[in-house]
Amino acid sequence: MCATCGCSEDNNVLVIDPSDRGRPIVLGQPVTTGEHEHEHSHEHSHETPARPPAGTTITVEQRLLDKNDRLAERNRGWLDGRGLLALNLMSSPGSGKTTLLERTVRELHDEFGISVVEGDQETLLDADRLKSTGCRVVQVNTGAGCHLDADMVSAALRTLDPPSPGLVFIENVGNLVCPALFDLGERERVVIASVTEGADKPLKYSAMFHAASLVILNKIDLLPYVDFDVTQFDEAISSVSHHAEQLRLSATTGEGMDGWYNWLRSRVG
């Protein structure tokens, strides 16, 4: 443990290259080994601030997500400088994000260089699925964390070393609440819902859908078998977002995937 700032391997967040799974990066760990040269994968000052006298009120006026937002801006610059378009994919667990990504990589990889940051609490299962499609992928295991943040994505991007120019998909932890708050440095936020969920999801998780530039309704091949009101879903999205575009598709059968690919092309061009 670093005696100055207390960085320790106690931190839960791991960044893992599935090709080199024996050597995960632990966020907050010094990057160097042996002599402690004090390089860190996070930012903070080691200067001890002057101790203010008791009884004083100090005006702080600091946004709580300021640090995350600054790191996200840095990620955005890093990505822009390399000609990379990053998309933050968010949904509840089981909506088909990974299946959508697998198909997208298989069908679009020759057109765009595609690489993926996979976020999950535990396991390399999704990274392994994506790796089998032939794209570059890195797994972030957030441990107890319920969302990715800009610091994790910064470390993941450096490990990933995405081919440029190209697309970087960041698959967030399956959760419709917390990821909405954390800017990762992406250009676009894509929220994926599926017809096996309730059509009222946009109203129940309005912050997530409000922040989306695109809402994808997945698993439309199952519409004949489930009680899902597509009109109600569309109206729910319109009531929480004036600007979100909408697409319907099935990542399993391929129906509607052209609309998704054309949307991606419009963002790259």
Place this chain on the structure above:
Amino acid sequence: MVKARLNSRSCLSRRSSEGGGFRMHELSIAERVVEAVTERTGDAHIRAVRLEVGQLAGVLADSLRFCFDVATDGTPLAGALLDISEPAGQAHCSSCGADFAVDDLILLCPCGSADVQVIAGQELKILSVEVG
């Protein structure tokens, strides 16, 4: 050393008795409060922290109060009074120009337009701290 304590404590939430404990984002926010305040005031004991958490910020003030006790334990903020003001939501309609109150992110102007921007209620910041 504050960071070390935070890190080790976050393990507490990692596994509940049922396994697979979920760490809510209010805990991240509470830890960020401790980090931001100690960056400013070092090891000085803090008597009170004043936060602004808008009603549309996506953060539950009650959860944050609960997490604040956990996150501040063993830090200079331990036992500090947490005062949270919760500004109400307000939106501006680009169609008719009116400003109006909103309780949630279901944004519809009384004029019928959905071309509406939130202008207040999404604040999430530390206003001030009182040194003890």
